[in-house]
Amino acid sequence: MSMEQERIVNIENVGPSSSKKKRFGRIITLAVIAAIGAGVFLFFKFQESAETVSIKSYETAKVYAGELISTTEASGTVVLPAQVTIVSPEDGYTDELLTEEGAIITTEDILATLEVPDLEDELDTLTVSLKQAEIELESIITGYEYQIKTLNLSIERLAEDIKDAEEDVAAYKELAELKSSRETDYEDAVDVLEELLEEKEDYEISLEEAKVMMNIDIRKQEASISQIETNLEITKEDIEDSRIKSPIAGEVLSINEDLAIEGSVIEEADELFIVADRAQSYIDFDVYEQYADLLEIGGEMTVTIGSDTMKAEIVKIGKIASMDSDGLSAMITVRAKPITEETLTPGASAVASITLGVEENVLMIPRGAYLTTGSQKWVYKVEDGKAYKTQVTYGSIEGTTVEILSGLKAGDKIITSSYQSFIDEELVVLK
Structure with missing residues (x-):
């Protein structure tokens, strides 16, 4: 009985040999898997460390919100809208140049004088013609005044003769009625009176005509004088125009070189000066x-x-x-x-x-080489010593400023220097 019990106890304390082998195999398998995992981890860790690009020299800028001024x-x-070209008013010759290029002038300043012989001759002729016309006017007035005075005197004398003739007619009529005088004497007295009256009427008509003709001839002569005076004024103005002035105040920009040589031929409409108000x-x-x-x-x-x-x-x-x-x-x-x-x-x-x-409150960054090397859509955003490739949308580029429409926010920092050496990298390490 005791021997049987001892056998049972021994059986409880001892397992089968095959179970121990399986447990040991599992331990070995787990160890191998752990070793392989650690190896893979270390491989990729070292591989990533070996392939990550590092940069030392670069420029950065922060995204900020501000005022964007659009320009073109x-x-x-x-x-110079206030610019004139002064030309010669007549054919003539250079007399004197009184200014220079760059001079500041007024409308009263004489820039040059021209000698115009034809105008001087015309002035002399018109002056003489005016004097003659004025004398002729005096002659017309005087002639008519004497003619009118003579007619008035003749009419006054005829009036006295008519008065006497009327008295004779009355006397002869009374005598004829008394039969103290011949009838023919009375008739002769009447004829004399009628002749005197007709003569007086003729003088009165002549007087009226003389007054009318005097007025007409005076007005005709005054018109001639006025025409001569007008021509004379025009000639004087033309002569005054030969004293060249500018219609505007300003600066003399250019001068006809012929004006510097006295006696040079100047033709009508030749350009003499250009003056402008700067x-x-x-x-x-x-x-x-x-x-x-x-x-x-x-x-x-x-x-x-x-x-x-x-x-x-x-x-x-x-x-x-x-x-x-x-x-x-x-x-x-x-x-x-x-x-x-x-x-x-x-x-x-x-x-x-x-x-x-x-535009107000626009996201902006400074313009930089990243625009070209980033293909107009990529930037590298800086975070914790690294720069991450980030897609953005640009708006207007105004001068040295670039508008950001999406992809960044105010306060973000980006690299603004060239991306040429690392544009294919998703991540770069900053040193």
């Missing part, structure tokens, strides 16, 4: 018609002429569009005037940046 570029030319200098620009609705009088622009840069404002916007030189785009003319006093050279070329509008 335009080219133009300096013009205070009224403008710049005319050609702007694409599509921007017409965005322009307004008083709008500002930045103008560059040569090495000079200045502010100007729009003073006139053209209403009629014309095609540009390539015939593809419609243009309008925009006239601008410098805000500050500037000395502009007529015909000088100008370039302007014209303000079209202002």
Whole structure:
């Protein structure tokens, strides 16, 4: 009995040999799997570390919200609307030049004098003709005055004779009625009276005619005098015009070189001077018609002429569009005037940046090489010592500013230098 119990106890404490082998195999398998996993992890860890690009030299900028000023570029030319070309009024000869290029003149200044012999001769002739016409007028008036005076005197004398003849007729009539005189004496007295009355009537008609003719002849002569005086004034004005003046105040831009040589032949309509008022200098620009609705009088622009840069404002916007030189785009003319006093050279070329509008609270970043190397859609956003490739949408590019429409927010930092060496990387490490 005791031997049987001991056997049972031994059986409980001892397992089958096959179970121990299985347990050991599982342990070995788990160890191998763990080793392989660790190896794979370390492989990819070291592989990633080996392939990640690091950069040391780069530039960054933060995205910020601000005011975006939209502009357009335009080219133009300096013009002087208040500019005149002074020409010779007559054929003549140079007498004296009294100014020089660059001189500031007024409308009263004499710039040069011309000698015009024909005008001088005409002035002398008209002066003599006027004197003769005035003497002739005096002669006409005097002649008619004496003629009228003589007629009046004759009429007065006839009136006295008529009075005597009327008395004779009355006396002979009374005597004839008394049979104290012949009838023929009375008839003769009546005939004498009638002749005197007819003669007086003739004188009165002559007097009336003389007065009418006097008035006509005086007016005719006065008209002749007036015509001579008019011609004389015109000639004097022409002579005065040979004393060359400018119709506007301003600066003498150019002078006909013949004016510097006394006696040089000057023909009518020859250009003598060009004078311009530089205070009224403008710049005319050609702007694409599509921007017409965005322009307004008083709008500002930045103008560059040569090495000079200045502010100007729009003073006139053209209403009629014309095609540009390539015939593809419609243009309008925009006239601008410098805000500050500037000395502009007529015909000088100008370039302007014209303000079209202002937008508030726009996301922006500075312009940089990343625009080109980022293919206009990628940036590298900086976070915790690394830069992550991020897709963005750009808006307007104005000068040195780029508008961000999507992909970034205010405060984000991006690399703004060239991406050329790492554009294919999703991640770069910053050192």
